[in-house]
Structures are given as structure tokens and as C-alpha cells.
Amino acid sequence: MITVGYSIITVMCLVALYYSAKLWLERRDAMSLLILAALSLLWLDNFAIAVGAYVGEGILLTSMSYARYYMHWQVLPVLMIVAGILLRRGGFAFAQNKIVMGLFCVVAVIFMVMDVPYIFQIDFYPACYGETFRLVTNVPADQICDLANPPPPGFSVAPIPAISVNVTLLLVGIALWVRHGFKWLALSCLFMFVAAALQQMPGFYYGPLLGNLGEPIFNAGLIAAAYRFGAKDTGEGRTAENSAIA
Numbered sequence: 366m367i368t369v370g371y372s373i374i375t376v377m378c379l380v381a382l383y384y385s386a387k388l389w390l391e392r393r394d395a396m397s398l399l400i401l402a403a404l405s406l407l408w409l410d411n412f413a414i415a416v417g418a419y420v421g422e423g424i425l426l427t428s429m430s431y432a433r434y435y436m437h438w439q440v441l442p443v444l445m446i447v448a449g450i451l452l453r454r455g456g457f458a459f460a461q462n463k464i465v466m467g468l469f470c471v472v473a474v475i476f477m478v479m480d481v482p483y484i485f486q487i488d489f490y491p492a493c494y495g496e497t498f499r500l501v502t503n504v505p506a507d508q509i510c511d512l513a514n515p516p517p518p519g520f521s522v523a524p525i526p527a528i529s530v531n532v533t534l535l536l537v538g539i540a541l542w543v544r545h546g547f548k549w550l551a552l553s554c555l556f557m558f559v560a561a562a563l564q565q566m567p568g569f570y571y572g573p574l575l576g577n578l579g580e581p582i583f584n585a586g587l588i589a590a591a592y593r594f595g596a597k598d599t600g601e602g603r604t605a606e607n608s609a610i611a
Contacts, residue, residue: 367495377581378408438480490516553586
């Protein structure tokens with residue numbers, strides 16, 4: 366049952382990746398490229414869990430685990446830049462300032478730099494959830510595979526960049542909702558918050574699964590916002606955004 370759930374979420378993430386690639390091929394601009402980068406490996410986050418029990422502990426699962434952790438630490442922060450671009454394209458005057466756009470870029474880089482040390486000190490331990498098997502840096506007490514031989518404590522990284530990105534995009538979504546009546550970005554970010562809260566709820570068996578369900582819903586809202594406000598962009602705006610990112 367849990368494996369099926371993660372498989373379905375994987376497919377949902379791949380559908381989101383398809384539409385993000387389609388968006389990039391249509392627009393060829395900075396925002397669509399950054400969204401495509403952020404979503405490029407997000408499907409692997411769920412796929413590695415779905416197939417972990419079949420692949421088993423080894424080089425393949427370890428490689429997928431490294432890739433999905435790297436994606437969270439070094440790629441997802443670019444969505445801070447997307448938040449700034451959405452404000453710019455939404456017609457908010459303060460976001461037209463290159464310094465403001467530059468600040469969004471600086472914050473994204475800071476988040477990436479913050480997590481660089483973890484890449485070089487990462488150790489994986491097996492975790493079992495339902496019939497699934499995955500490798501993590503810190504095993505929850507209720508997901509220890511062998512209670513007779515518990516793994517070391519490991520380390521858990523505070524998801525400050527992920528939370529900050531979601532909060533920022535939620536605020537951007539609310540602003541777009543108020544000014545333009547576009548509600549989908551705000552609602553998808555809110556869903557992500559609720560899903561993440563359920564994931565941390567003690568004793569809730571389906572919490573981890575529902576927590577991951579927030580990813581494709583969040584992706585859908587982000588892509589919808591990019592489609593909605595990408596058409597408002599002008600050649601001058603694109604040049605400014607690309608210059609700020611460069």
C-alpha cells in the first residue's frame with residue numbers, strides 16, 4: 366500500500382516535470398529554466414523509496430539517495446529567485462528594482478552555501494516504513510529496520526531553506542491572489558504546509574506518505590503560476606531578470 370502510494374506520487378512528479386519542460390521549451394526564459402532545474406530530480410525523492418525494497422541496499426540505492434539529498438540542498442533554493450520573478454511579472458513596483466531581484470538571488474545562494482558541508486559528511490542508514498526501504502541520514506524511532514541493531518543517531522538537517530522557500534512563495538501567492546485573483550500558488554503552498562505538518566505528527570502512520578504528496582501539489586501550483594504570469598513578461602523584463610541572475 367505504501368509502495369503504491371509513493372509510486373503514484375512519483376508519477377505525479379514526473380507529470381509536473383513534463384509540464385515544466387514544456388514550459389521551458391515554450392518560454393526559454395530564466396523563470397521556466399529555474400523551475401525545470403528545481404523539478405528535474407524531485408521525482409527521484411519518491412521513486413527511490415518506491416523501489417528501495419526491490420533494489421536493496423547497495424550502490425544503486427545509495428546513488429539515488431545522494432542525488433535526492435543533493436537536489437534538496439543545492440537545487441531547490443533557486444525557487445527563491447522564482448519568487449522574485451513572479452513578483453516582478455505580477456506587476457509589483459518594488460520587485461522591478463534590480464537590487465530587490467538581486468537580494469532574492471543572494472538569499473538563494475546563501476541557502477545553497479549553508480548546506481554544502483553536509484554533502485561531504487553524509488552517511489546513510491536503512492529505514493523501513495511499511496513495506497518500503499530507503500536510506501536516510503537520520504532514522505526515525507518508528508522506522509528502525511532491526512530493533513536489535515539500531516543505527517547510529519546520524520544527523521538531521523533543519524529544513525530552513527525549504528521552509529523559507531515555501532513561506533516566501535506562499536506570501537507571493539497571497540499577493541498574486543489579492544491583486545490578480547490567482548489563488549493556485551497560495552493554495553498549493555498551504556497544502557504543502559499542511560502535508561509537512563502531518564508528516565511530523567507523532568503516531569500518524571500515513572504522515573510520511575502524505576508529507577511527500579505535498580511535493581507534486583506544490584509543483585502544480587508553481588507551474589500554474591509560471592504559465593499564468595509568464596505571458597505578461599516582456600523582452601525588457603526578461604533581460605533584467607537574466608542580468609540579475611547572472
